Amino acid sequence: MLQGARALVFDVFGTVVDWRGTVLRELADLGLSEAERVSFAEEWRRVGYAGAIGRVRQGDLPWMLVDELHRRKLDELLPRYGLTRLSEAEIDHLNRVWHRLQPWPDAVEGLTLLRRRFVISPLSNGNFALLTNMAKHGGLPWDCILSAELFNAYKPDPATYLGATRLLGLEPSQVMMVAAHSNDLKAAAALGLPTAFVSRPLEWGAGTTPEAPPEPPPDYVATDFVDLARQLEAG
């Protein structure tokens, strides 16, 4: 199937960037203990993002951008952690930490290699401005920005994957989905997209159980983006 792949689209949070490490670092400025920072960051991610996306998909919440979902949860977390003296500008800045997430150490080098051979783009539930700002901040060399916002549909909704292939002017078989998460790859594979699993064992911190590749197996399994570039002969 590689012969046909013209574009690679990437999950972003956890796959391209280290959301947990970045959020922990920025929370350190607010005077929380390490344990508080971990629980704050992980609840923000698990409930404020992933859980909220699920609620939007089920119709339990109206369509909202990820910036708004993040802010809803942040407004709930701040008083619980005693952070009641932040100004609106400071809260907005903290909410935009998701626009400043740091790439994994191999990401920019690997994407730069892959870009020689393929059109490369994020395909993320993050909103368009978030992904654009993140790329500029982290030096991610995308050819374009594809966001769930463009389709009013959050992954793993089929409309997101098929909307991306349509905008790229390609068939699903020509667009490879790259992710560290099995549910994302399974949804893409079910629509005919080739898939690559990249292991990110540190997404939830050291000592956690790394996510396994999906079943049935993806077309490629890579240790990082440089390894993926080597396997796809894009080096």
Place this chain on the structure above:
Amino acid sequence: MLQGARALVFDVFGTVVDWRGTVLRELADLGLSEAERVSFAEEWRRVGYAGAIGRVRQGDLPWMLVDELHRRKLDELLPRYGLTRLSEAEIDHLNRVWHRLQPWPDAVEGLTLLRRRFVISPLSNGNFALLTNMAKHGGLPWDCILSAELFNAYKPDPATYLGATRLLGLEPSQVMMVAAHSNDLKAAAALGLPTAFVSRPLEWGAGTTPEAPPEPPPDYVATDFVDLARQLEAG
């Protein structure tokens, strides 16, 4: 107004790339005389693109991507110029000359300077894949790709400009429209976007009358993108 500008969005055909020069060069391979090439290229552009966009905007044609509008006209032009022996693959390749348009000589350097200070993006009626492929082919260092296709509305429809500012997460006053065409800048200015006019006197060939800046005057008038970068202190 410069203090507030965070992003620059660019008209593309004629402003960033030399459509006429590129199409003329590719037509040269087909055995047409110089006069035939000029009339072919200019009719393709004037009627097959600009005229057809107007017909879509008036409801006289259904919504169609620019790739499709270009192909409709190409299918009419080819037999008129005796080009009846091209294969489907050759016709498709020729139709995609609009994906391969060459940047004006200052464009990559100027955009690279402007990108240091601003988010930069095309804001073109060209379809998303066309703009993405053109950027990759010509080395245009966009931060993202904004196309009328994302809004199902062709410039100068207000929905295109306002859709772009919304996706960028910015107010109209924070997004400057850059174009070589007065009608584009007038429509943007009416919505509160700051504007920059860049002169492209060769768009329709040597010896033609260059388009004048709009009235009322735009916020900036530049001779090329490097000059614009200098004026915006992005160098």
